[in-house]
Amino acid sequence: METLTVALGSREYPILVGQGILENGGLLLPFLRSPKIAIVTNTTVAPLYLERFSTPLRNAGIDIAEIILPDGEQHKNWQTLNTIFDVLLERRCERSSTLIGLGGGVIGDMAGFAAACYQRGMPFIQVPTTLLSQVDSSVGGKTAINHPLGKNMIGAFYQPKLVLADTDCLNTLPDRELLAGLAEVIKYGLIRDLPFLVWLEANLERLLEREPRALEYAICRSCANKAEVVVADEHERGERALLNLGHTFGHAIETGMGYGKWLHGEAVAAGTMMAAELSRQLGWIDLDDLKRIENLFERAGLPVFGPAMGADRYLELMQHDKKVQDGKLRLVLLKQIGQAVVSDMASPTEIGKAITSRSTDV
Incomplete structure (x- = not known):
């Protein structure tokens, strides 16, 4: 233990x-x-x-x-x-x-x-x-x-x-639920723990096979990351918001599609790809970085495109996000893989473009 x-x-x-x-x-x-x-x-x-x-x-x-x-x-x-x-x-x-x-x-x-x-x-x-x-x-x-x-x-x-x-x-745990949980595990590597992300890339199959030692390591490493962030910012006035990478887009998916249709982790995976695409548009990560993130989610059996609800519908739902401040939407984006930031730099047009490019009817 x-x-x-x-x-x-x-x-x-x-x-x-x-x-x-x-x-x-x-x-x-x-x-x-x-x-x-x-x-x-x-x-x-x-x-x-x-x-x-x-x-x-x-x-x-x-x-x-x-x-x-x-x-x-x-x-x-x-x-x-x-x-x-x-x-x-x-x-x-x-x-x-x-x-x-x-x-x-x-x-x-x-x-x-x-x-x-x-x-x-x-x-x-x-x-x-x-x-x-x-x-x-x-x-x-x-x-x-x-x-x-x-x-x-x-x-x-x-x-x-x-x-x-x-x-x-x-x-x-049903396979679908296990995969949904992996979205949150991958999140920690993307936002603040690049060595953990590298470990996940090398050991993902062990997690998919439910190898006890691999699962215990991934759980402990994830919890250690979250504990550090919570201690630094318990009430989410700053750093803790970084834990919400992909969540603003993902919550819009869950709400817009009807609670329960998409599992939380599935929506977060698709939402993270939208955040990564927006980060690429802003010039913070490149296409190789985007493909690296996409590849890991795909290997984990997670969706890399969200449902095609339309950019306007996404943006409407995202306005109810808890990170909206003074009516302005703030998003968790990637300055680079392993380093997330909270930013309000993106315009609605840019956000909508990222949503459209990472959503599909399929």
């Missing part, structure tokens, strides 16, 4: 990464403030891992409320969030009770937002079960739900007490 730390002073917390740690209830017990907890999961994860995860805790005398939600991005909304609150109230969970998110990014985001709101804040633990959530969404305290007009527009910064990432959970 590897242990990393998100060093936020008095709110510091560990990230535990390893094989077979899901069933080790002893890892969680020191982080529980009361003998009552609530576990939020979904209809896909519950049959696979809920009993295995909860049995050791029950054997240790923990009273558990189980909250099983429908699966899918389309359920990341107020109605589903209220289901969590209903059970917390019905079971008389207290402010000292711990809420645990057992699942992927949707579950982690909703459970974290519920924990931030319930009685104005209750302890929260992330137990991510997908690659995307293990390398990205479970770390850093971003919690949110979607709105019909924009993804993740309603939420809170709320840090967990612990992140427990069992790489064995990835053995049951």
